[in-house]
Amino acid sequence: MAHSAAARTFAGGWSDTGRRIALARQVLTLARRACPPEHRLELVLASDIAAERTGQARVAIDGPDALARLLWPPSPGALGEAYLRGDLDIEGDICTAIDAGQALDLRRLGRGLPLLARLILELRQGDRPAPGLQRRARLSGRRHSRARDLAAVRFHYDVGNDFYALWLDRRLVYSCAYFETPETSLDEAQEAKLDLICRKLGLRPGMRFLDIGCGWGSLVIHAAERYGVEATGITLSDAQSSWATAEIKRRNLDHRALVAIKDYRDLDRLGSFDAVASVGMFEHVGRERLAEYFGAAFSALRPGGLFLNHGIDTTAAGGGFRPRWLRFGDGGFVGRYVFPDGELVTVEDAIGFARRGGFELLDVQSLRPHYALTLRAWVERLEASADRARRLAGEEVYRTWRLYMAAARRGFESGSLDVAQLLLARPGAGGPAALPLRPWWHG
Numbered sequence: 001m002a003h004s005a006a007a008r009t010f011a012g013g014w015s016d017t018g019r020r021i022a023l024a025r026q027v028l029t030l031a032r033r034a035c036p037p038e039h040r041l042e043l044v045l046a047s048d049i050a051a052e053r054t055g056q057a058r059v060a061i062d063g064p065d066a067l068a069r070l071l072w073p074p075s076p077g078a079l080g081e082a083y084l085r086g087d088l089d090i091e092g093d094i095c096t097a098i099d100a101g102q103a104l105d106l107r108r109l110g111r112g113l114p115l116l117a118r119l120i121l122e123l124r125q126g127d128r129p130a131p132g133l134q135r136r137a138r139l140s141g142r143r144h145s146r147a148r149d150l151a152a153v154r155f156h157y158d159v160g161n162d163f164y165a166l167w168l169d170r171r172l173v174y175s176c177a178y179f180e181t182p183e184t185s186l187d188e189a190q191e192a193k194l195d196l197i198c199r200k201l202g203l204r205p206g207m208r209f210l211d212i213g214c215g216w217g218s219l220v221i222h223a224a225e226r227y228g229v230e231a232t233g234i235t236l237s238d239a240q241s242s243w244a245t246a247e248i249k250r251r252n253l254d255h256r257a258l259v260a261i262k263d264y265r266d267l268d269r270l271g272s273f274d275a276v277a278s279v280g281m282f283e284h285v286g287r288e289r290l291a292e293y294f295g296a297a298f299s300a301l302r303p304g305g306l307f308l309n310h311g312i313d314t315t316a317a318g319g320g321f322r323p324r325w326l327r328f329g330d331g332g333f334v335g336r337y338v339f340p341d342g343e344l345v346t347v348e349d350a351i352g353f354a355r356r357g358g359f360e361l362l363d364v365q366s367l368r369p370h371y372a373l374t375l376r377a378w379v380e381r382l383e384a385s386a387d388r389a390r391r392l393a394g395e396e397v398y399r400t401w402r403l404y405m406a407a408a409r410r411g412f413e414s415g416s417l418d419v420a421q422l423l424l425a426r427p428g429a430g431g432p433a434a435l436p437l438r439p440w441w442h443g
Helices: 002-034 064-071 078-085 094-103 106-124 146-157 161-167 186-200 218-227 238-250 264-270 287-300 333-337 347-356 368-384 386-393 395-414
Strands: 041-045 057-061 088-092 208-212 230-235 257-261 273-279 301-314 360-366 417-425
Touching (some): 002 041, 002 106, 041 094, 064 106, 078 088, 088 094, 094 395, 146 238, 161 238, 161 386, 186 218, 186 417, 208 218, 208 287, 218 230, 230 238, 238 257, 264 287, 287 301, 301 347, 333 395, 368 386, 386 395
Parallel strands (some): 208 230, 230 257, 273 301
Antiparallel strands (some): 301 417, 360 417
16 A cells, blocks of 8 residues: 555656646747847756757756746846856856847737746746855945945955956956957956056156055056055955965065055055055945045045046946846845945946045046956856866856856946046145146057
8 A cells, every 4th residue: 555655656746747847848938939039049948958059058947946936936136046056057158148138028929928927827836945045145234334345345355366366367457457459368458457547647656656445456566566656555355465465575566565454444544645546446335435435535645646546337327237137236136146235326426426525537438348358358267267166166156256247248238337447636735736738648
């Protein structure tokens, strides 16, 4: 009797599994119809893969339960979280998969839409709960307080220097590069960006230079080594500070280069500087703190000194990324898994905050196409080192950065994201800063 009952349960289980697989295949058939035909995307169950990929990309769903979790309840973060969990894999060109996901339009199904809804609801019956993700930002305290900013920065940057070194350039520059042509190497483009900043600031031997949010010290080292300045950098990341300090010592620059762990709100303790830069830190400040941020940079500069602010901006009036599930500052995918508390403003808003802080605006340069090329290079280098990245930082971190950077690249290519360098001056004691008649950095 017991043996017979067990056999019926076993058979019933196989029958239910087969039914759910059939449902999943029907759902995917309809989903493929909702994608525009020009997107060469394969959308399949992982168990159905039997041949080499024929399209530019393939999204392989890890079974009916994974598909059910992806589709219901609908949420802006469902796709990203499904990828991080391993509910789906993206093979080939990840940007093609992102494009197809953005272009998916259920209106293409016409009368097939009610059928899709019924199939999804049926598929949801009996599915297993989603496994939890291990790495998620859980910050506490007042947003953009010193303690919370410290936790947010370390969540993003302290995943390991060796992980970042896999896909950044040899100097570990983690911001938009400056390309001569699309074929320019990442190392050359990042060095060109560092040099552009130094030329815009008019650095020369004997000047005191400050880099706010200096990362691994690339600009500090470049300015001290190539321009002979006394360079100081600040960061909130222990990992970045340790690496930069070791690199400064290795290059015998201890006498004129320093990287310290310090909050931008404590610049008054460092004295006055002839030039200040902030590259890729602006996005972490938060709109409510931008007046304080520009005020801190203004106070750190001597009268007539120059400040270069390099940061990502949104071109959308409401702020944030496109697509919706990759937004800064609203607790979405980026806020939970990449940049906690990050927030974007428009370049017009940034200029407004700078001017109200006392700065004179000298120049605005958009590097939007350069960031698209930078992100393309980063993703390609990360994918080329996928196995090593997984060993160093774990599967979730690898998937997070691969997806985030590929989607950000699309944001810059579509124009929903921008990155701008604002060259600003603190007025002199008797009026506006004394400046040459023409841009001096084009030589």
